[in-house]
Amino acid sequence: MVKDEAMLPTNDYVFKRIFGRVGNEEITKGLISAIIKREVKKVELDESPILEKDLRDDKVGVLDVKARLDDNQLCNIEMQLVQKTNIEKRIMFYWSKLYSGEIKEGDDYNELHKTIAILIADFELDNLKTIEKFHTKWEIREEEYSKMVLTGVLEIHIIELPKLIKQLNKKHTSKKDKVVLWSLFIQNPKELGEEIMSENEDIKKANEELEKISADKHEQYLAHLRQKHIMDTKAVEEYGYLRGKEEGEAIGEARGKKENQIEMIKSMLKKGISIEIVADISRLSPKEIEKIAKEVN
Numbered sequence: 529m530v531k532d533e534a535m536l537p538t539n540d541y542v543f544k545r546i547f548g549r550v551g552n553e554e555i556t557k558g559l560i561s562a563i564i565k566r567e568v569k570k571v572e573l574d575e576s577p578i579l580e581k582d583l584r585d586d587k588v589g590v591l592d593v594k595a596r597l598d599d600n601q602l603c604n605i606e607m608q609l610v611q612k613t614n615i616e617k618r619i620m621f622y623w624s625k626l627y628s629g630e631i632k633e634g635d636d637y638n639e640l641h642k643t644i645a646i647l648i649a650d651f652e653l654d655n656l657k658t659i660e661k662f663h664t665k666w667e668i669r670e671e672e673y674s675k676m677v678l679t680g681v682l683e684i685h686i687i688e689l690p691k692l693i694k695q696l697n698k699k700h701t702s703k704k705d706k707v708v709l710w711s712l713f714i715q716n717p718k719e720l721g722e723e724i725m726s727e728n729e730d731i732k733k734a735n736e737e738l739e740k741i742s743a744d745k746h747e748q749y750l751a752h753l754r755q756k757h758i759m760d761t762k763a764v765e766e767y768g769y770l771r772g773k774e775e776g777e778a779i780g781e782a783r784g785k786k787e788n789q790i791e792m793i794k795s796m797l798k799k800g801i802s803i804e805i806v807a808d809i810s811r812l813s814p815k816e817i818e819k820i821a822k823e824v825n
Contacts, residue, residue, distance in 0.1 A: 535742045535748070537715075537734075539754055550575045568598060571595050602643040606622060606646070627641075645684045665683065665685050
């Protein structure tokens with residue numbers, strides 16, 4: 529079945545439109561309840577405006593879903609399609625920013641509330657390769673007394689979507705589990721089937737919202753704009769530039785390798801990577817890249 533990846537919930541713009549839009553609290557409540565495995569009774573969404581320029585960038589937190597839950601608990605959900613370096617530090621940064629943002633100078637520490645960070649990744653994290661389960665929960669625990677939690681204010685959930693498919697293939701996971709159903713919906717709703725949709729009201733509502741987005745021309749434009757940025761970033765990953773930028777800089781500085789650099793730039797341009805990103809990677813000006821682009825065309 530051919531699928532439009534730009535209109536799937538794995539696209540972080542589409543994800544935020546479904547789960548971060550004020551008015552969709554019931555949908556978001558269902559997702560969070562499934563992940564943290566307790567019934568969330570109330571959700572207040574913090575809807576920040578999404579500008580078109582934000583879809584061409586990785587501006588911190590713009591496309592995350594931020595919510596306030598029962599008892600003033602806070603929750604940050606990030607959908608990540610492209611593997612980032614230091615992803616674990618990124619999670620902790622988002623968590624700490626939300627947690628510390630609750631208190632001002634002179635306030636009592638009692639003003640700080642439990643903060644939950646959720647990362648849904650369409651890749652496997654390098655540090656978690658030895659863990660087979662697709663959904664892991666992290667807290668601060670004592671080394672020897674692992675059942676002892678230091679404080680309940682920190683809770684991090686990581687969902688690695690590729691591991692779910694492996695677990696389902698090995699029949700280690702039940703499709704009746706709600707977090708499994710939500711994860712399958714995020715990957716590709718069409719794979720769930722009408723029967724499962726009809727049995728799960730929150731997922732059904734999420735799918736209806738996705739259909740509305742998919743039918744809206746402007747929403748399609750914004751989703752495809754974001755997908756273009758995602759594909760550019762993935763293509764750059766393929767060349768090893770994001771993980772080996774120092775090597776790329778060395779190529780740019782070495783006169784003897786100038787021709788190789790130009791060929792690499794041409795290859796990236798043919799792949800559809802934007803001039804701005806190629807310029808940033810190669811350390812050349814956009815005008816220089818435009819000259820090379822004319823040779824490609």
